[in-house]
Amino acid sequence: AQSVTQPDIHITVSEGASLELRCNYSYGATPYLFWYVQSPGQGLQLLLKYFSGDTLVQGIKGFEAEFKRSQSSFNLRKPSVHWSDAAEYFCAVVETGANNLFFGTGTRLTVIP
Amino acid sequence: DAGITQSPRHKVTETGTPVTLRCHQTENHRYMYWYRQDPGHGLRLIHYSYGVKDTDKGEVSDGYSVSRSKTEDFLLTLESATSSQTSVYFCAISDSGLRGRGYTFGSGTRLTVV
Numbered sequence: 121a122q123s124v125t126q127p128d129i130h131i132t133v134s135e136g137a138s139l140e141l142r143c144n145y146s147y148g149a150t151p152y153l154f155w156y157v158q159s160p161g162q163g164l165q166l167l168l169k170y171f172s173g174d175t176l177v178q179g180i181k182g183f184e185a186e187f188k189r190s191q192s193s194f195n196l197r198k199p200s201v202h203w204s205d206a207a208e209y210f211c212a213v214v215e216t217g218a219n220n221l222f223f224g225t226g227t228r229l230t231v232i233p
Numbered sequence: 234d235a236g237i238t239q240s241p242r243h244k245v246t247e248t249g250t251p252v253t254l255r256c257h258q259t260e261n262h263r264y265m266y267w268y269r270q271d272p273g274h275g276l277r278l279i280h281y282s283y284g285v286k287d288t289d290k291g292e293v294s295d296g297y298s299v300s301r302s303k304t305e306d307f308l309l310t311l312e313s314a315t316s317s318q319t320s321v322y323f324c325a326i327s328d329s330g331l332r333g334r335g336y337t338f339g340s341g342t343r344l345t346v347v
Contacts, residue, residue, distance in 0.1 A: 124275075126275075154335060161340075161341075162340060162341075163323060163338030163339050163340045163341055164276075164323070164325075164336075164338040165338070166335045166336070169335055210275060210276065220266070220278055220281060220291065221266075221276075221278070221336060222278075223268075223275040223276040223277070224275050225273055225274060225275040226275050
C-alpha cells in the first residue's frame with residue numbers, strides 16, 4: 121500500500137531564511153508526487169507536481185522540489201521565505217495510472233519576522 | 234476556488250441525524266472527490282466519482298454515501314451522523330486526471346456533530 125510521511129508536524133523559520141519540508145513515500149514503482157499548500161480557512165492549492173523526467177521541479181510562489189528515488193523522498197524547498205508563506209503544506213502521492221491522491225499529514229509552517 | 238462550490242460552509246447537527254453536503258462544479262470535469270481533513274491525519278479520501286452515476290469508495294467510506302446524478306453535482310450523505318464525523322470536508326475535481334492540472338479543491342465544509 122502506498123503511504124506518505126511528513127515527519128515534521130510544525131516548522132518555524134525566520135522571514136528571509138531558507139526552507140526545506142520533508143516528504144517520504146512508500147510505493148513500489150515511481151509514483152506521481154505533489155505538494156499542496158493550504159492557507160487558514162481555505163482549500164488546497166497545487167504548488168508543484170512530479171511525473172517523470174527532470175527530478176528538480178519548479179512550482180509557483182518560488183517553490184521547488186527534488187525527487188530522489190534512492191531516498192524515496194520529494195522534499196520541498198524555498199531559498200527565502202516570505203511571511204505570506206505561513207500555511208500548512210501537504211505532500212501527496214498517487215499510484216501511476218490511478219487518480220486518487222493519498223496525502224501526508226501535513227507540516228504547518230510558521231514564519232517569524 | 235473558482236468553478237467549485239461547497240455548501241453549506243458550516244453546519245452543526247445532532248447525533249443520529251442525516252446530513253447532506255453538496256459539491257457543485259461549473260468546469261465540466263469528469264472526476265469528483267470527497268475528502269475529510271482531521272488534525273494528525275491530513276486529508277483522507279471518502280468517496281470519488283469518475284462519471285455520472287459512477288462512484289467508488291475511498292479509504293474512510295464507512296458511514297458515508299454519495300450520489301452523482303449530474304456532472305456538476307456530487308453529494309455526500311452522512312446517513313446517521315456521529316461525533317467521529319465532526320471534521321472539515323473538502324470536495325475536489327479534476328479533468329483528465331492528474332497529468333493535467335491536478336485537483337482543484339473547494340473551500341471546505343466545517344461539520345460539527347453534537
